[in-house]
Amino acid sequence: MDTLSWFQIIAAMAGRFLPVWVALVVTYTLSITFKRRLGLYGKLFDSPVGMIGFGVVMFWVFTAIFANWIITMDPLAQFSGSKNAVPGSALKAPDEGAYGYLLLGADHVARDVFSRMVMGSRVVLQIAPAATVFAFMVGITLGLPAGYFGGKLDTGLSFLANLVLAFPVILLFYLLVTPEIVKTGIPTWFAAILFVFPIVFFVILFNSRFFTNPAKRNLYVGAVLVIGIWAYSGLAFNLDPLGIWSMDPNLLNVFVSVVFVNSPGVFRIVRGMVMDIKTRDYVAAGQTRGEGPWYIMLWEILPNARGPLIVDFCLRIGYTTILLGTLGFFGLGVSPESPDWGSTIDDGRKLLSMVPHPALAPALALMSLVLGLNLLADGLREESLKD
Amino acid sequence: MLMFILRRLGVMMLTAFALTFIVFSLTNLQPNLEKLAKSEASVRMTDDQVVSWIANNGFDTPMISRYGQWLGVVPGWVKTMEDGEVRGRCIEKGADPAAAPVRCGLLQGDWGVSTVFKKPVSQILGRSLGQTGWLMLAVMLVMVPTALILGVLSGMREGSRTDRVLSTGAIITTATPEYVSGVIFIALFASATVGVSPLLVHLGLLGSPDALFGARKTLFMGTATSAMDHITFWNFALPVMTIALYGIGYIARMTRASMTEVMTAQYIRTARLKGVSFRQVVMKHALRNALIAPFTVIMLQFPWLLNGVVIVETLFNYKGFGWTLVQAATNNDIEMLLGCSVVAVFVVLVTQLISDVGYVFLNPRIRLA
Numbered sequence: 001m002d003t004l005s006w007f008q009i010i011a012a013m014a015g016r017f018l019p020v021w022v023a024l025v026v027t028y029t030l031s032i033t034f035k036r037r038l039g040l041y042g043k044l045f046d047s048p049v050g051m052i053g054f055g056v057v058m059f060w061v062f063t064a065i066f067a068n069w070i071i072t073m074d075p076l077a078q079f080s081g082s083k084n085a086v087p088g089s090a091l092k093a094p095d096e097g098a099y100g101y102l103l104l105g106a107d108h109v110a111r112d113v114f115s116r117m118v119m120g121s122r123v124v125l126q127i128a129p130a131a132t133v134f135a136f137m138v139g140i141t142l143g144l145p146a147g148y149f150g151g152k153l154d155t156g157l158s159f160l161a162n163l164v165l166a167f168p169v170i171l172l173f174y175l176l177v178t179p180e181i182v183k184t185g186i187p188t189w190f191a192a193i194l195f196v197f198p199i200v201f202f203v204i205l206f207n208s209r210f211f212t213n214p215a216k217r218n219l220y221v222g223a224v225l226v227i228g229i230w231a232y233s234g235l236a237f238n239l240d241p242l243g244i245w246s247m248d249p250n251l252l253n254v255f256v257s258v259v260f261v262n263s264p265g266v267f268r269i270v271r272g273m274v275m276d277i278k279t280r281d282y283v284a285a286g287q288t289r290g291e292g293p294w295y296i297m298l299w300e301i302l303p304n305a306r307g308p309l310i311v312d313f314c315l316r317i318g319y320t321t322i323l324l325g326t327l328g329f330f331g332l333g334v335s336p337e338s339p340d341w342g343s344t345i346d347d348g349r350k351l352l353s354m355v356p357h358p359a360l361a362p363a364l365a366l367m368s369l370v371l372g373l374n375l376l377a378d379g380l381r382e383e384s385l386k387d
Numbered sequence: 388m389l390m391f392i393l394r395r396l397g398v399m400m401l402t403a404f405a406l407t408f409i410v411f412s413l414t415n416l417q418p419n420l421e422k423l424a425k426s427e428a429s430v431r432m433t434d435d436q437v438v439s440w441i442a443n444n445g446f447d448t449p450m451i452s453r454y455g456q457w458l459g460v461v462p463g464w465v466k467t468m469e470d471g472e473v474r475g476r477c478i479e480k481g482a483d484p485a486a487a488p489v490r491c492g493l494l495q496g497d498w499g500v501s502t503v504f505k506k507p508v509s510q511i512l513g514r515s516l517g518q519t520g521w522l523m524l525a526v527m528l529v530m531v532p533t534a535l536i537l538g539v540l541s542g543m544r545e546g547s548r549t550d551r552v553l554s555t556g557a558i559i560t561t562a563t564p565e566y567v568s569g570v571i572f573i574a575l576f577a578s579a580t581v582g583v584s585p586l587l588v589h590l591g592l593l594g595s596p597d598a599l600f601g602a603r604k605t606l607f608m609g610t611a612t613s614a615m616d617h618i619t620f621w622n623f624a625l626p627v628m629t630i631a632l633y634g635i636g637y638i639a640r641m642t643r644a645s646m647t648e649v650m651t652a653q654y655i656r657t658a659r660l661k662g663v664s665f666r667q668v669v670m671k672h673a674l675r676n677a678l679i680a681p682f683t684v685i686m687l688q689f690p691w692l693l694n695g696v697v698i699v700e701t702l703f704n705y706k707g708f709g710w711t712l713v714q715a716a717t718n719n720d721i722e723m724l725l726g727c728s729v730v731a732v733f734v735v736l737v738t739q740l741i742s743d744v745g746y747v748f749l750n751p752r753i754r755l756a
Contacts, residue, residue, distance in 0.1 A: 163405055168690060168731040170697045174716035175410065180418035322564040329566045329698065345566055349702060353609040356574035356581055363567040371562035378558065
């Protein structure tokens with residue numbers, strides 16, 4: 001079999017991404033048809049920038065979901081004789097019925113670059129949004145009271161936040177994401193502290209809203225506590241009796257470090273917005289009605305701060321993706337075999353000036369995802385400012 | 388104003404102590420010390436030997452006291468071995484114990500000895516900071532003017548075609564972390580097989596002694612190792628561009644935002660109605676006010692530049708501060724890593740202070756008692 005031309009490579013890749021195209025077309029048709037009923041999400045489809053950004057992001061989300069169908073080879077398998085093969089080259093001895101081409105070539109240990117790039121999206125999209133959600137939980141739970149009450153609490157928390165922000169990120173990663181640290185159990189304690197915040201957040205959220213209606217309150221708070229503590233025991237201490245919630249210690253370490261680095265930024269934004277919003281009349285009205293401080297914070301102030309927070313959420317997922325890539329680039333964290341984009345770039349850079357394709361593919365993938373998130377954030381900002 | 392600066396300085400000192408203590412305790416964790424013992428003495432040590440090595444080298448005292456010794460406020464440890472030899476933190480091997488100073492730490496100018504480079508930490512830091520200094524200087528010279536000009540150009544007439552093109556460009560660069568742009572640059576400009584260089588060789592502009600761009604096989608060089616002795620455009624352009632690119636987009640966006648805000652202000656309209664030309668309005672009235680906000684951003688960019696420096700120096704093999712930090716961290720070189728963190732923390736805190744004070748200084752609307 002001959003080597004494919006660039007045109008054939010692009011056509012073949014487009015064909016492999018078929019499930020993604022179908023899913024994208026369905027998403028866009030449905031969203032545009034019902035866009036007037038979908039709130040801020042629907043308005044996104046009025047802005048071309050937002051639509052392009054959303055498209056790119058969803059492309060990678062669907063790629064991560066359908067990765068098993070898209071990949072042409074096992075991302076960890078090595079194909080003898082194909083070391084550093086150029087894009088489009090045929091396999092030397094393909095198995096019966098297996099895919100016969102290395103669409104984007106092979107890397108320095110003869111693994112398929114295309115399949116690794118596709119699988120890498122799964123690693124990145126599993127960690128980055130989840131870590132960002134946790135960072136938001138921590139930032140919101142601490143930022144609301146700091147901004148609302150002010151005083152000593154604010155001074156103390158702000159000092160801590162600035163302390164973390166003043167830390168050079170790479171130094172922090174080099175100190176926190178090492179096998180030695182895993183041995184001391186520090187990541188577990190970090191996780192134990194950071195993973196409490198989502199539970200606290202939801203308990204206060206439901207309690208402040210429904211404490212006048214004990215039956216409903218007990219139902220919601222109870223559900224949160226049961227699910228929360230179940231997940232908490234599994235994720236932080238790996239003690240889940242049913243074994244559904246668990247996290248590899250290395251992955252936990254990476255996750256915790258990324259959450260830790262991100263939450264002070266969220267804290268600062270939330271605190272600033274609360275300080276601004278708490279001077280509004282409707283907050284004063286709530287206070288006069290005798291509403292509790294937590295009710296005002298969570299059900300009056302927070303919903304009114306949602307616009308900038310959603311925008312920041314999109315930007316921050318991009319930033320987290322960059323951070324994860326940085327970790328991979330320095331060979332920290334997840335296992336060296338892992339197909340995540342940062343590690344693949346790190347693998348490929350040693351031979352960069354001779355065979356650039358193993359590093360270029362994940363580099364462009366990472367860049368396009370972050371770019372998509374930034375465009376999406378821009379579109380959201382534009383649309384949320386309109387009303 | 389003075390009180391403000393003093394209070395900021397106080398908080399800064401507190402932050403510096405807290406940060407160095409965190410770094411100190413994280414580098415001096417028990418597993419790290421065991422690893423150090425094994426790499427310094429012998430890999431095949433038994434657990435007992437490791438414990439006694441740790442004790443004999445003064446790592447068995449409480450963390451806080453060791454931190455004090457490292458700072459130089461607590462007297463260095465002194466121990467008499469079983470064979471009668473007196474060892475201590477401040478006693479050099481073979482030197483007379485009685486003549487050694489009592490304290491030796493940061494305050495005394497003693498930064499310790501690097502276990503990887505086998506040289507005093509201060510000496511290595513001095514050399515590598517010098518190298519990084521040149522890199523940063525070049526980055527600043529490229530980044531700040533470019534970013535400000537682009538930002539002002541796009542903010543001058545909001546919504547124009549220039550503005551749209553430049554804004555899109557700024558978004559793209561901020562979405563490109565250094566390890567991505569570096570990889571793309573090397574593949575494009577510094578590879579003999581793909582990108583621009585083979586094309587130029589084919590056209591006869593590169594690769595022969597009388598060619599326009601010189602006799603090299605590639606347009607730019609993929610490593611900056613040679614730049615440590617002799618900086619040329621060809622070995623330094625790619626690392627500088629890689630670091631500058633990310634910052635350019637970010638600062639340009641901030642400048643644009645600030646410029647568009649100023650351009651809608653009343654006094655700009657008044658000036659225009661008075662008949663002042665658009666050029667004059669931009670140069671005389673708008674520019675100065677529009678540059679206050681970017682100043683803060685540029686200053687706060689330094690900590691991020693530190694990140695960029697670490698990535699780029701690793702990627703281009705330029706043995707400056709970032710490269711040293713990575714070497715120290717990967718080889719568990721405790722004293723070296725502590726030295727690097729002191730420098731990093733110092734840089735971050737000083738730029739924060741300058742940005743705060745500068746902001747107050749530049750903006751006449753803010754007056755702090």
